[in-house]
Amino acid sequence: MRFFTQTVLLVALGATVLPATNGFAADTPKTQTDSPAKEDFNLPPLPAEAKVTQTTVVDGRTLKYTVRIGALPVRDAKGKTTGEVAYTAYTMDGGDRPVTFALNGGPGASSVYLNLGAIGPKKVKFGVEGDSPSADPTLHDNPDTWLAFTDLVFIDPIGTGYSRALVDDAQATKDFYSTDIDIEYLSRIMVDWLVKNGRMNSAKYYVGESYGGFRGPHITEYMQTRLGVAMSGVILVSPYLDPSAWSNDTVSPLPWMTTLPSIAAAHLERQGKLSAETMAPVIAYTRGEYATTLLKGRSDPAATAAMIVKVTELTGLDPLFVKRSGGRIETQAYLREIYRAEGKLGSRYDSNVTAWDPFPNAPRQQAGDPILNGIIAPTTTAMVNFVTQTVGWKVDGRYNALSYEVGRLWHQDDDAEEGSVNQLRKAVANDPRLRVLIAHGWDDLSCPFMVSVLAVDQMPAMGDPSRVEVKNYPGGHMFYSRPDSSARLLKDVKALYEAR
Numbered sequence: 001m002r003f004f005t006q007t008v009l010l011v012a013l014g015a016t017v018l019p020a021t022n023g024f025a026a027d028t029p030k031t032q033t034d035s036p037a038k039e040d041f042n043l044p045p046l047p048a049e050a051k052v053t054q055t056t057v058v059d060g061r062t063l064k065y066t067v068r069i070g071a072l073p074v075r076d077a078k079g080k081t082t083g084e085v086a087y088t089a090y091t092m093d094g095g096d097r098p099v100t101f102a103l104n105g106g107p108g109a110s111s112v113y114l115n116l117g118a119i120g121p122k123k124v125k126f127g128v129e130g131d132s133p134s135a136d137p138t139l140h141d142n143p144d145t146w147l148a149f150t151d152l153v154f155i156d157p158i159g160t161g162y163s164r165a166l167v168d169d170a171q172a173t174k175d176f177y178s179t180d181i182d183i184e185y186l187s188r189i190m191v192d193w194l195v196k197n198g199r200m201n202s203a204k205y206y207v208g209e210s211y212g213g214f215r216g217p218h219i220t221e222y223m224q225t226r227l228g229v230a231m232s233g234v235i236l237v238s239p240y241l242d243p244s245a246w247s248n249d250t251v252s253p254l255p256w257m258t259t260l261p262s263i264a265a266a267h268l269e270r271q272g273k274l275s276a277e278t279m280a281p282v283i284a285y286t287r288g289e290y291a292t293t294l295l296k297g298r299s300d301p302a303a304t305a306a307m308i309v310k311v312t313e314l315t316g317l318d319p320l321f322v323k324r325s326g327g328r329i330e331t332q333a334y335l336r337e338i339y340r341a342e343g344k345l346g347s348r349y350d351s352n353v354t355a356w357d358p359f360p361n362a363p364r365q366q367a368g369d370p371i372l373n374g375i376i377a378p379t380t381t382a383m384v385n386f387v388t389q390t391v392g393w394k395v396d397g398r399y400n401a402l403s404y405e406v407g408r409l410w411h412q413d414d415d416a417e418e419g420s421v422n423q424l425r426k427a428v429a430n431d432p433r434l435r436v437l438i439a440h441g442w443d444d445l446s447c448p449f450m451v452s453v454l455a456v457d458q459m460p461a462m463g464d465p466s467r468v469e470v471k472n473y474p475g476g477h478m479f480y481s482r483p484d485s486s487a488r489l490l491k492d493v494k495a496l497y498e499a500r
Helices: 038-042 112-119 169-175 179-196 211-227 254-270 276-299 301-315 319-324 331-337 370-391 404-409 421-430 449-457 483-498
Strands: 050-058 061-075 081-091 099-103 151-155 204-209 233-237 344-346 354-356 435-441 468-473
Touching: 050 370, 061 179, 061 370, 081 169, 081 179, 099 112, 099 179, 099 211, 112 151, 112 204, 112 370, 151 179, 169 179, 169 404, 179 211, 204 211, 211 233, 211 421, 233 483, 254 276, 254 301, 254 449, 276 301, 276 449, 301 319, 331 344, 354 370, 435 449, 435 483, 449 468, 468 483
Parallel strands: 099 151, 099 204, 204 233, 233 435, 435 468
Antiparallel strands: 050 061, 061 081, 081 151, 344 354
16 A cells, blocks of 8 residues: 655655645645554553464365464664564465565555455455445455465554554654665564564565555665665555656656556446456557657647547547547546546545545546545455454554554655666666566556566666566555455466466
């Protein structure tokens, strides 16, 4: 999950809001705080690790595993504990199994979405059309868990889940809430978990969703070159790789090139025609005639007129709306316009997931995102019950599935606008055996697949070009909420692990 502000990075929920093409920020109240009060810093440490044995059934095979929930300290240069990072680990006996570390995004999102929504052994339903936040949050076996071939360690950054800073907001901002320090302390936490559990010799993998995808190349390269720990593979789910793709939307065609294919994919899906084959000509048009026409501007009226006709055909939008937009379809305007006749809104995380618009006559959208509004309750309820009742980790504190306060405090470092593509190139160059899978939903307008396609196509092959692949699936930002897409992702991920 991802939510960013416009200030120098792509972060969550601050005073400045990112354009609606980029994340959760537009939906966020600016006055809410959920950081611990100062007196909370005197609380005793988080509880000692708790564990329980469970089973899950995958393809008719019963997997017996151990769940461990605990916390690891973050210490400053003088050895003072400044924060505690909670983790949820699923491990199985037998053999030297790989270890996969999982992080979600935000910044400000806990790892619950990958854990209980995508790859953990248990799953709660959320994120698809018709889901209700008050639906039964009971966990059930996940047929697409990765546990069959790797142990899983889900990490909640400081300020998310039950993880917490033990310093005041000003110091926490310095210690935890910036791009560089975020990469550094999370990398050290991963190494600390490996050392604590005697797993340094295990093959190591990383999976990150959204801003977790931004973190992935940075963490991989930092661990390779600074901590002496190498990843065998990296999976980036709906990653936010390149913030520059959204910059300079007055002249550059890139911002419009990145979103048009996802809008066209949603239109094809509504017609029952979405596939890699039907998307191929859309992508070809986008990186060819569409891009050159945008660059020509008013110098070629005939080309512009033809583009308006083509964009109307691709998107299913009203021709007058497309004409007035100049063929440049702004995400949030599209999400209102395409469902205006029904009195609904589409989600930027999957534009074919809708909700009623409570203010349909307002000049701008005044309601939150349909998916974002619906996922907090089921994921929070399911995770709190799992931690405190099933595993018995008796923690005293609030669980933050999505922390607005982290976004308010977040600040970016000078190199943040470079994104993660440079680190991805370096990490792949450093290790000729490293493999990377970049996975996107066709319909995602929060982190459009076209950004990754363009970025990877510009990378040197560095031997075997298949070491870095982009795969697309029906659905949006959380495409894994759709059973068919989840099964396809599992197949592609297993192939990456087996390639070692």
